[in-house]
Every structure is written in C-alpha cells, then in structure tokens.
Amino acid sequence: KNEVEQSPQNLTAQEGEFITINCSYSVGISALHWLQQHPGGGIVSLFMLSSGKKKHGRLIATINIQEKHSSLHITASHPRDSAVYICAVRSTSGSRLTFGEGTQLTVNP
Amino acid sequence: DVKVTQSSRYLVKRTGEKVFLECVQDMDHENMFWYRQDPGLGLRLIYFSYDVKMKEKGDIPEGYSVSREKKERFSLILESASTNQTSMYLCASSLRGGNHNEQFFGPGTRLTVL
Numbered sequence: 163k164n165e166v167e168q169s170p171q172n173l174t175a176q177e178g179e180f181i182t183i184n185c186s187y188s189v190g191i192s193a194l195h196w197l198q199q200h201p202g203g204g205i206v207s208l209f210m211l212s213s214g215k216k217k218h219g220r221l222i223a224t225i226n227i228q229e230k231h232s233s234l235h236i237t238a239s240h241p242r243d244s245a246v247y248i249c250a251v252r253s254t255s256g257s258r259l260t261f262g263e264g265t266q267l268t269v270n271p
Numbered sequence: 272d273v274k275v276t277q278s279s280r281y282l283v284k285r286t287g288e289k290v291f292l293e294c295v296q297d298m299d300h301e302n303m304f305w306y307r308q309d310p311g312l313g314l315r316l317i318y319f320s321y322d323v324k325m326k327e328k329g330d331i332p333e334g335y336s337v338s339r340e341k342k343e344r345f346s347l348i349l350e351s352a353s354t355n356q357t358s359m360y361l362c363a364s365s366l367r368g369g370n371h372n373e374q375f376f377g378p379g380t381r382l383t384v385l
Contacts, residue, residue: 166313195373203280203359203379210373248313258329259374263313 165189168249168262175269181236183265185249188230195259196223196234197248205248208234239269274298275377277362283383290349292380294362301367303345304374305329305337308359320345321367352384 167186175181185194196208209216209223211232216223220239225232236243249262278293294303304319306329316329320339334356338346345364349356359381363374 197376203361203381205361205363205376205379207373207375250314258316258319259314261314263311 164262165260166249166251166262168247168265170265171263172266173268175239175267177240177269177271179239179269181239181243181267181269183234183247183249183267185232185234185262186230187232187249187251187260189251189260190254191227191230191251192254193252194225194232195250195252196232197250199246199248199264201245208247236267241269241271244268275362275364275375277360277377277380279380280378281381281383283385284349284352285385286353288349288352288384290352290382290384292347292349292360292362292382294345294347294364294377295343296345296362296364296375297343298364298366298375299342300364300375301342302365302372302374303339304363304365305335305345305347306361306363307331308361308379314361317347352382354384356382357384358382 169184193212197205199205211225220237222235246264248264250259275296305317306314308314315331318337320326336348361379362377365372365374
C-alpha cells in the first residue's frame, strides 16, 4: 500500500461544477502539499497545510490530521483547471516529500 | 520571479550513452532534488543534495549519479543509459531547514532512451 493514496485517479467534470479530490496518508506528517501539473510537465505549488483549511481564489484545501486525510476543492470549475493534481506529504522525520500518483482532472466547456 | 531551469525539455539518447541533465536555480536554495515521474507511479526521488558537494540517495538511485559543485547547479548523470530510464525527469529546490519549505520545480526533461 502506498504511503499516499489519492482518489479518484481520473475525474471529468462540466464547467461550473464543484470538484473534490481526496488524499489519504499513512505516516505522521509535518506538512501536506497540493501541487498542480499542466500538460508539458511544469509543477506549481498550490497549498502547503499543516492544519485546518486554506483558500486561494476558487481553490480550497482542508486537512484532518487525526483522520490522516486532506481534500482539495475547486469551486465553479473552468476548462483551464484541467491538469494533474498531486498530493505530497512531508514526514515528521525529514525534508523529503512522498507523492501520491496524481489525479487527472478534465473540465469540459 | 523565482526560477528553476533545466537544460533540455526533450532529449533522445541511445542505450549505453552517458547522459547529463542539468538543473539551475536562482533562489540561493540549499536543497536540490532530482525526481523521475512515470505513469501510475507518481514522482519518485532519485537523489537530493542539501549543500554543495553533499548528496543523499533517494528511493531509486540505481543507475544514476549526481554532482553539486556549485550551490545553484545540480546535475543528474546516467552513466550508461538504458531503455528503462525513459521517463520525465524533474528537478526541484527548496530552502534548508524547517518543515514548511515549499519545493519549486523546473519544467521537466522528457528523456527517451532508444
């Protein structure tokens, strides 16, 4: 079993829909990251969380440390949100990240 | 604007060739990382470096080596490329220390070994 599990692996939505991507992990962590990767490869950091909730524009990330679970929500989705979304955790023991396999999101107009 | 650059976006090499992938960051970061990304496997750490001339093995170091002679530059070397090293290679950097340091990624190099 992977240390970081994401669901779903693939997600197709219509423009305007509310989207949720989930991430579960099995190790103790000091921080959890949500990353976005567009076609072509470049990865950008969306959020870094150690507790609670963060919001940036239409994106919201939450984390429940007790349940070892995080969610990334996209409100009023748009075709430009189409990308791979990756969850990564930083363990309590170091500076390395462990990554989930990613969720491919496609938003159709 | 912070930046991590990689020497090539696409690279095609033959089996047995020596391959150099270069990564440069302009943020004065201490930590630098090399990952490979494969479908169904996500990003996996090959090597990382926390200072000049310092390196540590990641999860999949076999078949690779690295060099960090200057703080801003971290090179990944495939001594004798093999077809199973065909992959997307991503470099990243971050500040040292603390548990809340963001990693900044380069654009990636898609390597094909024939």
